[in-house]
Amino acid sequence: MAKLSPQRRLLKIFHPEGIPWLGTVVYNLVSGASIFQQSYEVIARDILSYCAQGSLLDIGTGPGWLLLKLHQQAPQMRLVGMDVSSAMVAQAQENILAAGLSDVIAVREGNASRIPFADGSFDIVVSTGSIHHWKDPITALNEIHRVLKPDSYALLYDVVSDIPAPILNEMAREFGKLKTVLFWLHGFEEPFYSRQNFERLADSTLFKVGQTKFVSVLCCLILKKPNSLSL
Ligand SMILES: C[S@@+](CC[C@H](N)C(=O)[O-])C[C@H]1O[C@@H](n2cnc3c(N)ncnc32)[C@H](O)[C@@H]1O
Numbered sequence: 001m002a003k004l005s006p007q008r009r010l011l012k013i014f015h016p017e018g019i020p021w022l023g024t025v026v027y028n029l030v031s032g033a034s035i036f037q038q039s040y041e042v043i044a045r046d047i048l049s050y051c052a053q054g055s056l057l058d059i060g061t062g063p064g065w066l067l068l069k070l071h072q073q074a075p076q077m078r079l080v081g082m083d084v085s086s087a088m089v090a091q092a093q094e095n096i097l098a099a100g101l102s103d104v105i106a107v108r109e110g111n112a113s114r115i116p117f118a119d120g121s122f123d124i125v126v127s128t129g130s131i132h133h134w135k136d137p138i139t140a141l142n143e144i145h146r147v148l149k150p151d152s153y154a155l156l157y158d159v160v161s162d163i164p165a166p167i168l169n170e171m172a173r174e175f176g177k178l179k180t181v182l183f184w185l186h187g188f189e190e191p192f193y194s195r196q197n198f199e200r201l202a203d204s205t206l207f208k209v210g211q212t213k214f215v216s217v218l219c220c221l222i223l224k225k226p227n228s229l230s231l
Contacts, residue, residue, distance in 0.1 A: 018085030044069040054123030060130025064092030081107035112140035125154040141205040151227040157218040161192040
């Protein structure tokens with residue numbers, strides 16, 4: 001298991017990869033709250049600053065909220081969601097149907113370690129709050145590299161275990177101290193990476209190198225598949 005502290009390595013062993021049915025119901029409700037919805041909007045804007053045309057794959061899409069925000073901001077894009085949990089896929093499909101977008105946004109079951117799409121299928125691959133669940137992140141990152149077109153980005157957003165104090169302070173100003181403390185406490189029961197280990201995940205993959213930045217309270221691992229001509 002790559003680059004986790006011993007305590008978080010232990011957490012990862014017991015932590016389920018796909019979110020089961022009851023967790024899906026709870027997560028769907030919780031992530032409908034304004035603090036999550038605002039964050040999806042900010043992340044969608046960040047994603048579209050890298051690529052706003054063509055096709056996008058969202059891995060571990062959960063209830064599919066990010067796909068809905070992306071469609072609002074870039075209706076021209078072909079959006080596909082994927083999740084290892086069949087309960088989450090059904091939930092995302094229900095949310096997308098309720099938004100009247102089931103002809104436009106597709107969601108299917110699949111594991112990041114065996115992405116059910118052909119080589120070079122996507123102009124961008126994204127993921128939010130999911131990579132810390134993945135049992136084999138190195139294989140998954142190589143799979144992402146395979147399904148990306150050359151000269152394209154993967155953007156993987158997640159909570160890290162060492163969020164800098166100024167970012168937490170900013171969150172407290174925006175959403176209040178209670179939500180910030182609960183969020184911070186949540187970091188002790190999930191196998192989150194530290195920022196450095198998150199960035200270093202890329203070292204042993206086909207991407208070879210990754211960079212991180214913070215987008216609001218989430219850390220984003222930026223990976224680029226080079227154009228084969230520039231290799
Ligand atoms: C915390 S939820 C985040 C959902 C959504 N991306 C969001 O930001 O609200 C993590 C999601 O990743 C999914 N997941 C976990 N491991 C996965 C894997 N190996 N491949 C695909 N999806 C995975 C889970 O089933 C769950 O729906």
